[in-house]
Amino acid sequence: MTTVRRSTFLVMVLLALLLAACSTAAPEPTDDAADAGIVAEEGAEPQSLVVYSGRNENLVGPLIEQFEAETGIDVEVRYGATAEMAATILEEGSNSPADVFYGQDAGALGALAAEGRLVELPNDILNLVESRFRSADGVWVGTSGRARVVAYNPDNVDPAELPESILGFTDPEWQGRIGWAPTNGSFQSFVTALRLIEGEDRAREWLEGIIANDPVAYSNNMVALEGVAAGEVDVAFINHYYLFRARAEQGDDYPAALYFPPNGDPGSLINIAGAGIIDTAANRAAAEEFIRFLLSEQAQTYFATETYEYPLIDSVEPSEGLPPLSEIESPDIDLSTLSDLEGTLRLLQEVGALE
Amino acid sequence: MNIAHWPRILVSKLPGRESAARVPLHLVVPALMVAGAMLLPLAYLLVRAAGADAAAWQQLFRPRIAEVLGRSVLLAFTVTLSANVIAIPLAYLTTRTDLPGRRVWSVITVLPLVIPSYVGAFALIAALGPRGLLQQMLAGPLGLSRLPNIYGFPGAWLTLTLFAYPYVLLSARGALLGLDPALEDAARSLGDSPWMVFRRVTLPQLRPALLSGSLLVALYVLSDFGAVSMLRYTTFTRAIYVQYSASFDRNLAALLALVLVAITVVLLTAEAREQRRARAYYRAAARRRQRVVRLGRWRWPALAFVTLIALVALVIPLSVMAFWLVRGIRAGETFQLLIGPAWRSVLASGLAAGAALLGALPVGLLVVRHGGRFSRLIERTSFVGYALPGIVVALALVFFGANFATPLYQTLAMLVFAYVVRFMPQAVATVRAALLQISPRLEEAARGLGARTPRVLFTVTVPLVRSGLLSGAALVFLTSMKELPTTLLLAPTGYDTLATRVWSATEEAFYARAAAPALLLVAVSALSIGLILARDDAGR
Numbered sequence: 001m002t003t004v005r006r007s008t009f010l011v012m013v014l015l016a017l018l019l020a021a022c023s024t025a026a027p028e029p030t031d032d033a034a035d036a037g038i039v040a041e042e043g044a045e046p047q048s049l050v051v052y053s054g055r056n057e058n059l060v061g062p063l064i065e066q067f068e069a070e071t072g073i074d075v076e077v078r079y080g081a082t083a084e085m086a087a088t089i090l091e092e093g094s095n096s097p098a099d100v101f102y103g104q105d106a107g108a109l110g111a112l113a114a115e116g117r118l119v120e121l122p123n124d125i126l127n128l129v130e131s132r133f134r135s136a137d138g139v140w141v142g143t144s145g146r147a148r149v150v151a152y153n154p155d156n157v158d159p160a161e162l163p164e165s166i167l168g169f170t171d172p173e174w175q176g177r178i179g180w181a182p183t184n185g186s187f188q189s190f191v192t193a194l195r196l197i198e199g200e201d202r203a204r205e206w207l208e209g210i211i212a213n214d215p216v217a218y219s220n221n222m223v224a225l226e227g228v229a230a231g232e233v234d235v236a237f238i239n240h241y242y243l244f245r246a247r248a249e250q251g252d253d254y255p256a257a258l259y260f261p262p263n264g265d266p267g268s269l270i271n272i273a274g275a276g277i278i279d280t281a282a283n284r285a286a287a288e289e290f291i292r293f294l295l296s297e298q299a300q301t302y303f304a305t306e307t308y309e310y311p312l313i314d315s316v317e318p319s320e321g322l323p324p325l326s327e328i329e330s331p332d333i334d335l336s337t338l339s340d341l342e343g344t345l346r347l348l349q350e351v352g353a354l355e
Numbered sequence: 356m357n358i359a360h361w362p363r364i365l366v367s368k369l370p371g372r373e374s375a376a377r378v379p380l381h382l383v384v385p386a387l388m389v390a391g392a393m394l395l396p397l398a399y400l401l402v403r404a405a406g407a408d409a410a411a412w413q414q415l416f417r418p419r420i421a422e423v424l425g426r427s428v429l430l431a432f433t434v435t436l437s438a439n440v441i442a443i444p445l446a447y448l449t450t451r452t453d454l455p456g457r458r459v460w461s462v463i464t465v466l467p468l469v470i471p472s473y474v475g476a477f478a479l480i481a482a483l484g485p486r487g488l489l490q491q492m493l494a495g496p497l498g499l500s501r502l503p504n505i506y507g508f509p510g511a512w513l514t515l516t517l518f519a520y521p522y523v524l525l526s527a528r529g530a531l532l533g534l535d536p537a538l539e540d541a542a543r544s545l546g547d548s549p550w551m552v553f554r555r556v557t558l559p560q561l562r563p564a565l566l567s568g569s570l571l572v573a574l575y576v577l578s579d580f581g582a583v584s585m586l587r588y589t590t591f592t593r594a595i596y597v598q599y600s601a602s603f604d605r606n607l608a609a610l611l612a613l614v615l616v617a618i619t620v621v622l623l624t625a626e627a628r629e630q631r632r633a634r635a636y637y638r639a640a641a642r643r644r645q646r647v648v649r650l651g652r653w654r655w656p657a658l659a660f661v662t663l664i665a666l667v668a669l670v671i672p673l674s675v676m677a678f679w680l681v682r683g684i685r686a687g688e689t690f691q692l693l694i695g696p697a698w699r700s701v702l703a704s705g706l707a708a709g710a711a712l713l714g715a716l717p718v719g720l721l722v723v724r725h726g727g728r729f730s731r732l733i734e735r736t737s738f739v740g741y742a743l744p745g746i747v748v749a750l751a752l753v754f755f756g757a758n759f760a761t762p763l764y765q766t767l768a769m770l771v772f773a774y775v776v777r778f779m780p781q782a783v784a785t786v787r788a789a790l791l792q793i794s795p796r797l798e799e800a801a802r803g804l805g806a807r808t809p810r811v812l813f814t815v816t817v818p819l820v821r822s823g824l825l826s827g828a829a830l831v832f833l834t835s836m837k838e839l840p841t842t843l844l845l846a847p848t849g850y851d852t853l854a855t856r857v858w859s860a861t862e863e864a865f866y867a868r869a870a871a872p873a874l875l876l877v878a879v880s881a882l883s884i885g886l887i888l889a890r891d892d893a894g895r
Contacts, residue, residue: 050848057851057859058868079851079859080843083600084746088844090605091750092757097765097848111603183584185600217506219585249686249867342604345597349419354589 048074049286052089054082054103055273059307066302067293073286082108082185089278090115099281100290102143104273105185106335109140118276122288128295129312133272136334142272143294144303145310147240147328148190150259150267151225156234162259166237166267167198170209178215179224179236182353186221186239186271192344194266196333200347207351217353222246228256235259237267244308244319260328268328270310272335378725381808385717390733392714392776396740397616399751403609411607415614420594424614427591430511430583431576431622437516438572439565441664442523447553448657450531452648460661461528462885467668468521468830469880471837473581474857474873476514478672480505480585483513510586517668518582519575522781522830523568526788529826530564531557533792536645549648563630563791567784570626571830574742574780577615581839591615592744599746612747619742623735673877676870683867693853693875700852701879703767703842704835707774708782708828714775715782715827720816723790734783741780745840748777753844765847773845774835781834782827789823790816829887836880853879 053060057079068075078085078098086108089096101118103109112118118139126138133142150169152162163169169178181187195203216233218224224236225246240258247254261267275294277287293299300311308319318324348354414420448454449461467475482488483505505513534557542556543549583590591611598608650657722734740748752773756764763769793816801811817824837854846852851859853876860869 056862058865076848078843078848079855081600081862083603084840084844086603087599087605087746087750088753090603091754095757095761095764097757108603183587183597217587219587245865249683249688249865251686 047072047283047286048076049099049283049290050097051075051077051100051102051290052085052098053077053079054085054101054108055079060102062306063294063299063302066298067290071286071289071293073289075290086112089117094280096278096280097282098278099283099287100275100277102273102275102294104146105189106135106140106142106272106274106338107185107189107341109135109274109276110338112276112278113137113139117279119279119281119284121277121291125288125291125295132333132335133270133312134274135276140274140276141291141295142274142312142335143291144273144300144307145270145312145325146186146273147260147310148186148267148269148271149238149240150235150261151228151238151243151256152235152259153228153231153255154257155255156231159257159259162235164261164263165265166261167202167206167265169235170206170213172213174235175213177234178210178213179218179227179233180210180215181218181220181224181236181238182348183217184220187237188341188344188348189271189338190237190266190269191348192338192341193269193333195344195347197266200343204347204351207347207353211351211353225256229254231255240322241308244321260323269333270325270328271338272312273309378721378727378730379808382717382721382725385714386721386730386733389714389718389779390736392772393737393740393779395755395776396743396748396751399754400609400612400616400747402754403606404613407606407610411604411610414607415610420611420614423589423591423594424618426508426589427577427615428618430508430515430588430590431573433512434515434519434576435569435573437512438520438523439569441516441520442527442568443558443561443565444657445520445661445664446524446527446531447557448650448661450528451645452650452657453654454650454657454661455654460665462881462888463665463669464661465521465524465528465884465888466877466881467518468525469833469837469877469884470518470669470672471581471839471854471857471873471876472514472518472579473585473839473861474676474869475518475668475672476510476582476585477861478675479510479514479517481675482671483510506587508588511583511588511590514582514586515576515579517664519572520668522571522575523565525826525830526564526568526571526785527561529785529789529823530561530792532645532822533789533820534560534645540646543646564788566626566629567788570622570738571741571781571784573622574619574738577618577742578744580744580746595744596746605750608747612743615742615744616739619739622742623738627731627735673874676873676877679866680870680874683870686867688867693856693872696851696853696856696872697875697879699850700836700854700876701883703770703774703846703850703852704832706767706771707778707835708832710771711775711779711782711831712786712824712828714779715786716817716824718783719786719790723787724795734787737783738780740776741778745777745838749773749840749844752776752841756845765845767847767850770842770846770850773841774831774838777838777841778831778834781830785823785827785830786820789820789826792823793819825887829884832883833880836876 051064057077061077064075064077067073080088082103082105086101086103089098089101089112092098101109101112109118113135120138121141123138126134126141129142133145134140150162150166152159163171191203191207194206198206216227218227218236221238221242222245224233225238225242227233228236229246243254243256243258246256275291277284277291281287295313297313297315300313300316303309304311304316304319308322310318310322310325312325345354445464449457449464454460484490503509538560539552539556542552547555577590578592579590580592580596583593584596591614595608595611595615598604598611718734718737721730752769756769760769763772797819798811798815801815802808806814836852839854839858842850842852842855843858846855853872856872857869857876860866860872
């Protein structure tokens with residue numbers, strides 16, 4: 001009997017030690033809380049903000065540091081994939097520590113909005129961008145734009161032979177020359193747009209036509225672009241900024257160029273990265289200030305020059321070498337409706353694009 | 356000369372089942388705690404599945420679901436098979452023979468385990484893809500313009516085999532090092548050739564360890580997302596990820612995940628049946644020196660085999676990372692110091708390894724020493740979450756953490772707990788295999804001499820299974836080091852690790868920035884596993 005009690009005791013001690021080790025090793029959150037407490041005693045508003053970011057730290061980290069330096073607001077950022085961050089907020093429910101969700105496609109923002117997890121933004125924020133770049137009910141706003149483009153290898157393709165519309169790539173002359181990334185979220189948003197603009201039947205025909213041309217399916221936009229540069233394919237359907245990043249990492253002689261199909265073609269859809277405020281946000285004022293900052297000239301210039309995305313406010317020009325947003329006759333659709341990916345996935349599966 | 360016909364004096368058998376009433380409380384309580392923790396993901400899935408509507412249930416019974424399920428099962432089966440084909444000779448060569456540089460090889464051959472499958476898959480595509488480096492090398496002499504397509508099943512099979520075979524290798528190594536050489540010596544003295552000794556005496560004794568390792572491989576394959584998504588082979592796990600990211604339908608995702616749980620239960624039952632058929636063989640009390648097998652003319656083919664495996668599973672991925680690094684430095688990329696992320700990786704993974712070991716020991720002792728139905732159920736329970744995609748386990752713990760353990764949510768303790776929930780089976784499987792090798796008579800003898808249970812545990816049992824415990828801890832450590840979804844969702848905010856650095860760079864295609872943390876991740880993991888294996892080896 002004593003034996004049992006002693007060994008039980010031993011196990012308990014070990015577990016207690018383990019828990020103690022864990023909790024002493026996690027001082028960071030407590031320290032922060034203590035700091036916030038001191039600030040509060042001095043009479044200042046406890047300014048801290050929790051951002052769940054589906055946007056990458058390499059892209060937006062420096063910008064958030066600028067925000068902290070300028071406002072004195074302490075920002076804690078949790079980085080992850082856009083869909084996973086949105087799912088996390090949904091699972092956390094009313095206990096979510098998040099104040100702001102900052103994601104890289106309208107679909108995830110739409111999913112949070114559909115569950116009633118986003119609150120309405122003030123008009124002074126919403127009115128900064130064109131209505132096509134914000135939600136119809138005012139719960140999220142686009143902060144930068146990303147254009148769908150056709151990347152081509154100028155060594156293998158004469159720009160004159162590129163079709164007027166993305167729909168033209170079903171022509172047999174493109175047999176074996178196309179690269180795409182059918183599992184990529186931006187590509188799927190494009191297909192959703194195609195369904196909305198051209199109708200289900202045309203969208204299906206287009207997908208079947210492309211598949212008949214034996215496209216090379218890549219795992220993402222960047223790999224597809226690398227395929228173009230390596231001459232593995234002649235054209236690829238990607239987002240515009242990957243080319244600029246490839247040039248920054250691999251030099252300006254990177255053998256690829258961009259083509260924006262004109263005339264409101266779905267092939268030049270402009271999607272957004274955007275932000276919204278969570279319904280359980282503890283600090284709504286700081287959250288609004290953060291989103292306002294993302295739409296400031298400073299931040300918009302950062303997007304134009306550092307991430308090579310499209311600024312969405314009028315006073316900032318896009319990066320050199322990009323046609324201005326007003327010249328891209330992107331299709332006229334409500335980006336919120338792009339959250340209907342279910343049908344797109346079904347279509348992609350049915351035509352066999354996701355195998 | 357089959358071992359099954361040997362006199363009982365050489366081969367002792369498991370003691371008969373003890374009744375549940377006699378199972379000691381000091382094992383039952385911690386084991387139940389472990390089982391409870393391991394069941395959290397399942398509980399979450401049931402909560403979510405209860406919210407699924409009729410449309411979601413209909414989705415579940417589409418023919419496509421069966422097709423994707425079939426692929427997962429096919430992949431798990433073939434990878435497990437090929438992992439054994441690679442791992443068994445490697446384990447034997449690196450523990451028993453005079454292979455040149457044997458100790459170095461024993462570390463190198465385990466190292467592919469430290470390469471995250473999302474990095475490994477990318478590297479293999481870069482090297483062996485249709486227009487990869489190999490094709491470019493062969494284009495001149497052979498005029499090949501394209502290599503066969505590695506996307507789909509062949510690529511997924513190859514990648515997962517190369518990065519998962521070390522599970523079998525580690526567990527086979529542990530078993531080989533722990534075997535009592537007396538049986539082999541006896542067979543040899545009766546005139547068996549080394550091959551006959553291996554096939555008739557050694558291999559049957561390795562069976563429990565091989566089964567444990569195989570189970571880990573199969574479940575790893577079922578839950579892998581990185582490799583199958585890079586290589587575009589739609590398995591069940593990939594389908595679950597697509598549900599989360601495309602439709603945000605958590606209820607349907609939960610239904611799909613429950614199907615994966617069902618497959619896991621089938622696998623667990625099958626493995627348990629096989630384990631019961633495999634007899635346990637105990638080693639002698641004292642560690643006897645094992646005989647070194649001379650390879651003779653097999654020396655060079657053996658060396659070529661190990662070199663080939665190391666080349667494809669280790670040198671190629673490392674070279675691709677080094678290539679990214681150099682290319683980035685040439686383009687003027689600057690690098691941040693990585694001491695912080697490296698420390699945070701090691702701290703969280705180290706704590707997880709320790710905690711998993713503490714949890715695995717009572718579970719292992721319970722099932723090996725008191726193997727009733729109840730004990731086996733607890734042990735099997737600890738595996739349920741292991742075949743689930745990381746995102747499912749992570750979201751389950753987000754759900755429970757945020758809503759029922761709010762003070763702990765997003766703390767280091769929570770992260771460590773999450774790693775343990777996710778990777779506990781690796782420790783349980785290894786510890787169980789190690790415990791099966793030691794005779795309960797030794798513990799009984801110590802008790803008979805008046806030693807109390809804790810003293811028996813720490814002076815007799817633990818020292819005897821030391822190498823098994825270390826392997827178990829090493830596995831949990833390594834997999835925690837490279838774990839992504841759990842870290843991203845559950846670490847304290849701002850707790851960036853080497854794995855999250857690699858992920859965040861590759862996600863946006865900053866390959867140069869991914870290279871440094873990836874290489875460091877591999878180096879730190881390699882160092883720790885090297886230390887463990889070297890000690891293990893020196894202890895012989």
